[in-house]
Amino acid sequence: MTTSGNPPVVAAVNGSAHSMAAALWAAKEALLRNAELLLLMAYGFDGAPFGNRSFPPDAWLKAKEAVTEEVLREFRVECESAVPEVKMATAAVDTGPIAALTEISATARLLAIGAPAGETAGLFTRVSTSRLSSGTFCPVVVVRGARQSGPVVVGVDGSPLSEEVLAWAFEEASVRKTPLLVLHAWHDGDVAGLFTGESALPFPGESVREAENRVLGQRLAGWRKKYPQVPVDQVVVRDKPRQRLLEQSEKAQLVVVGSRGRGGFAGLSFGSTSHALVHHAKCPVMVVRATGRPAG
Known part of the structure; x- marks a missing residue:
């Protein structure tokens, strides 16, 4: 799938080793898509007052800007x-990181950020959600590990968001020329995650696993036709999805999941599966929220 034009892949950097890993991953992703890489570093505050003023002193901002430009040069x-x-291009922004990333997401293909650590970890806590005025408009990739081989793994359930998640997963597997493993896991307390419901009742004598496997196959039929070059392995298990996805991340080059949260980075806080993955997965994790924008 393609978007109009060729939006850039954006890497959020802050001078840390984690953000360097994100920048290098984003550079390779941009190469796969023949897109520009934008290295972005924000050095301001997300609406926090500085003493009795609304903004930090000019001298402080000038010093931070100089440091930021130097970091961006080194990363480039x-x-x-x-x-x-x-x-490649670079951008030093005088706003806070959440505001900067939310704004740039409107014109980006995807955002790559380093594994949660220090300030970055704050993006994944409930404390930060109250500071977000709007959600992101593209997927966010949390870069963990450095695996270059293995399948793309996608976690799906019965929610409408799964279609956008599948779109991105098939696109990623296609550009990487690697197989796609589609995992659907459910447990007794997660009825909402089942594919079978009023519109897809099990056949007489059919087990829940058999019904889920059948309906998932129907869901994938259109995607298999659109991406015939992508080998697909379909796995249906009765288990908590986060545990199975964490296990699969040990041999995957990318895990793709949806956010059940309220949007943007806030979604990473309220989806227990995506939250577990961005903190503990062994490979990069792409978190997709409902935007209505096509993948790629």
């Missing part, structure tokens, strides 16, 4: 050395 050199074929 590293990325150009690792992936010289990719066109």
Whole structure:
């Protein structure tokens, strides 16, 4: 699937080793998609007062800007050395990181950020959700691990969001030329996660597992036709999805999941599966929210 134009892949950096990993991952993703890489660093505050003023002093901002520009130069050199074929740009933003990432997400293909640590970890706590004025408009990839091989793994359930999640998962598997493992897991306390319901009742004598496997196959039929080059492995298990996805992350190059939260980075806080993955997965994790935008 494609969007109009060719939106950039954006990497949020802050000078840390975690954000360097995110930048290098984003550079390779941009190469796969023949897109530009934008290295973005925000050095302001997300609406927090500074003393009795609404904004930090100009001298403080100038100093932070200088440090930010130097960090961006260093990151650009590293990325150009690792992936010289990719066109790159940098942006130093004087707002807070949440505001900057939310705004840039409207024109980005996807956002890549480092594994939660220090300030970044705050993006995944309930405390930060009250500071968000709007949700992101593209998927967020939390870069964990550095695996370059293995399948793309996608977790799906019976929610409408699963269609957007599948769109991104098939697209990622296609551009990476790797198999796709589609995992559907449910447990007794998660009836809402089942595919079978009023519109897809089990056949007489059919077990829940058999019914879920059948309906998932029907869901995937259209995607298999659209991406015939992508080998698909369909797995249906009775278990908590986060545990199975964590296990699969040990041999995957990317895990794709949806956010059941209220939108944007807030969604990463309220979806227990996505929350567990961004903190504990062994590979990068893409979190998709409902935006209505096509994948790719």
